[in-house]
Amino acid sequence: MSVIKKALVSAFAVVCMSSVFAADAPAPATDKAAADAAAPAPRAAKRARVNWYNTPGWKLMTAQERADYRAKMKGMKTPEECQAFVDQHQADMVERAKAKGSEVIPERNDACNWLKKKK
Numbered sequence: 001m002s003v004i005k006k007a008l009v010s011a012f013a014v015v016c017m018s019s020v021f022a023a024d025a026p027a028p029a030t031d032k033a034a035a036d037a038a039a040p041a042p043r044a045a046k047r048a049r050v051n052w053y054n055t056p057g058w059k060l061m062t063a064q065e066r067a068d069y070r071a072k073m074k075g076m077k078t079p080e081e082c083q084a085f086v087d088q089h090q091a092d093m094v095e096r097a098k099a100k101g102s103e104v105i106p107e108r109n110d111a112c113n114w115l116k117k118k119k
Contacts, residue, residue, distance in 0.1 A: 054111065056104045057093025073111065082112035 050070040052058040061069065069089065076082040090107065097104045110116075 049109075050111075054107065054109050056090050056107050057096060060093055060096050060100070060102075060104070076112070076115060079112045079115040082115050086111050 050066075050073050055061075055066075055069065058066065072085060073082070076085065086107070090104070093104045
């Protein structure tokens with residue numbers, strides 16, 4: 001590639017990058033109301049993620065069982081109810097894994113933590 005082509009490509013890249021960064025910058029607020037409107041909304045509390053990483057026995061479950069498990073977890077009302085369900089699920093998955101000659105990876109996060117924070 002010639003020196004001129006390299007220079008043109010570099011200049012084009014700089015122009016593209018500067019427009020990207022300029023578009024990300026928020027416009028300065030001119031008054032208090034505008035500054036309040038521009039403030040981001042508070043984030044909602046994170047809910048437990050029900051997936052292969054956080055759910056013991058995920059790979060031993062059918063697609064329907066996973067959907068049912070996810071729906072039950074979303075419907076939990078108290079931390080105690082949730083913990084009892086998770087403990088029973090863990091025991092069921094350990095039994096299923098033993099029958100298949102494999103192991104269940106223990107729970108990585110507290111699946112019921114989102115309910116404890118909700119109180």
